[in-house]
Amino acid sequence: xxxxxxxxxGRAVRTAWSTMAVAFGVLGLKTVAWxxxxxxxxxxxxxxxxxxxxxxxxxxxxxILAGRPxxxxxxxGHSKAEYFSAVLEGVLIVxxxxxxxxxxxxxxxxxxxxxxPALGLAVSAVASVVNGVWAWVLFRRGRxxxxxxxxxxxxxxxxxxxxSAGVIVGVxxxxxxxxxxxxxxxxxxxxLNILWSGGVLLRDSVGGLMDEAAEPELIERIRGLIASTxxxxxxxxxxxxxxxxxxxxxxxxxxVPGEMRVTEAHDICDRIEAALRAAIPKVVVGIHVExxxxxxxxxxxxxARPVSQFG
Numbered sequence: 001x002x003x004x005x006x007x008x009x010g011r012a013v014r015t016a017w018s019t020m021a022v023a024f025g026v027l028g029l030k031t032v033a034w035x036x037x038x039x040x041x042x043x044x045x046x047x048x049x050x051x052x053x054x055x056x057x058x059x060x061x062x063x064i065l066a067g068r069p070x071x072x073x074x075x076x077g078h079s080k081a082e083y084f085s086a087v088l089e090g091v092l093i094v095x096x097x098x099x100x101x102x103x104x105x106x107x108x109x110x111x112x113x114x115x116x117p118a119l120g121l122a123v124s125a126v127a128s129v130v131n132g133v134w135a136w137v138l139f140r141r142g143r144x145x146x147x148x149x150x151x152x153x154x155x156x157x158x159x160x161x162x163x164s165a166g167v168i169v170g171v172x173x174x175x176x177x178x179x180x181x182x183x184x185x186x187x188x189x190x191x192l193n194i195l196w197s198g199g200v201l202l203r204d205s206v207g208g209l210m211d212e213a214a215e216p217e218l219i220e221r222i223r224g225l226i227a228s229t230x231x232x233x234x235x236x237x238x239x240x241x242x243x244x245x246x247x248x249x250x251x252x253x254x255x256v257p258g259e260m261r262v263t264e265a266h267d268i269c270d271r272i273e274a275a276l277r278a279a280i281p282k283v284v285v286g287i288h289v290e291x292x293x294x295x296x297x298x299x300x301x302x303x304a305r306p307v308s309q310f311g
Contacts, residue, residue, distance in 0.1 A: 009067035012147045015138070016060040019153055022134045023052040029127035037120035039174075040107035041167045041186040044100040045124065048160055048194060051096040055089035055156060059149040066149075076284075079244040087206065089152050093198030100191035107184030114183065117175035121168050128164040131157050146248075146281060159197035163190045214241040214248055222250055222276065229275040230254065232268050235295045250276060251286040258291040265289050 027049040034042040065081035068074075114120065135157035142150035170186035173179070213219065219241055226236050235255040242249050254272075256265045273285045 009063070011141070012063050012145050012150060013060065013067065015141050015145075015150060016056065016063050016153075019134065019138065019150075020053070020056045020060060022130060023049065023056045026127045026131055027053055029123055029130070033120040033124035033127065036116045036123065037114035037171065038112065039114040039117075039120065039171050040103050040184050041171050041190065042114075042120060042124060043103055044187040044190045045160075045164050045167050047096050047099055047103075048093075048163070048190075049127075051089075051092045052153075052156065052160065054092050056153060058088045058092075059153055062149050063147070076244065076249075077247060079247045083148055083206075087202060089156060090198045090202035093156065093194055094202075097191040097194040097198065100187055100194065104184045104187035104191060107187060108181065111180035111184060113178065113180055114171055114175055117171060121172055124164065124168055128161055128168070131164070132161045135161060155200075156197065159193065163193050166190065166193075211242040211244075214243060218248070218280070221279070225275045225279055226252070226272055229272045230268055231271075232256070232260070232264065234292055237296050247282045247284060248280055249284045249286070250280075251288070253288045253290050253294070255290050255292055255295045258293065 027046065030042065030046040030049045034046045062081045062084060066077075066079050068078045070077040135154050138150050138154035138157065141147070142154050167186055167190060170182055174182045214222070219239070222241065223236075223239065226239075230236060233254050233256050236252050237255070239250075239252040241251075254265075254269065256268065269287045269289065272287065276283050276285050
């Protein structure tokens with residue numbers, strides 16, 4: 001279990017290092033695109049990539065911290081460090097959007113035609129393709145490793161690709177039509193889209209810090225695993241779940257017959273824990289065993305059957 005955890009953490013950290021390399025490369029390409037054209041919209045696109053660099057650095061640091069083992073001061077581990085990274089990324093996105101709105105305002109005051117639009121847009125398109133491919137990679141790895149930091153980066157890059165596509169089309173229209181105010185307008189629309197994605201990211205990240213329950217589908221899966229492996233118990237109730245980064249915490253009360261020996265009850269708990277750990281990566285299970293007088297449902301004599309009641 002520890003080896004698997006270390007392997008997953010190592011994969012997440014290696015992915016974060018790769019994300020930083022991609023972010024620097026894309027930032028360089030988008031800066032060249034802006035330098036070639038002087039477009040305010042392409043400047044807005046480049047500023048968002050500056051956020052990508054800062055966010056990827058924050059994600060890397062958070063993943064390294066999250067991989068540290070539990071200690072006396074943090075007995076439940078450091079998994080929530082990933083949520084702090086996601087919150088930081090959300091804040092950076094909002095700041096970038098405000099900077100872009102500022103540049104868009106100046107662009108409205110003194111609009112100008114883009115220089116060398118074809119070459120600049122080609123460079124920007126290459127950067128967007130790189131971002132799109134890496135966003136797909138991050139979504140796959142983030143879901144596989146259940147990493148909030150990697151998924152936050154993936155969502156941000158996905159939003160970046162969408163806004164970049166809009167900017168490329170818009171700047172192309174500016175070059176074709178000569179309508180100069182389209183350039184700052186696109187920059188402003190890009191900023192509003194970035195603000196929305198940053199707000200969503202902040203909401204999701206704060207939810208993680210507030211110990212939100214696991215997804216309904218996962219909760220039902222947990223109930224099914226308990227019911228199918230708790231042979232000999234009478235009832236399970238007060239099921240509680242929460243996520244902390246890549247770790248899922250599961251707690252519940254297990255009611256057993258009053259005459260059951262401690263070793264028998266312990267064997268049932270071991271069987272349930274083994275099933276949950278085999279099915280759910282990085283799960284921490286806490287089971288409180290209670291005598292049948294604590295049951296919340298009526299039970300017929302004899303408890304040698306799968307648990308089916310949850311209070």
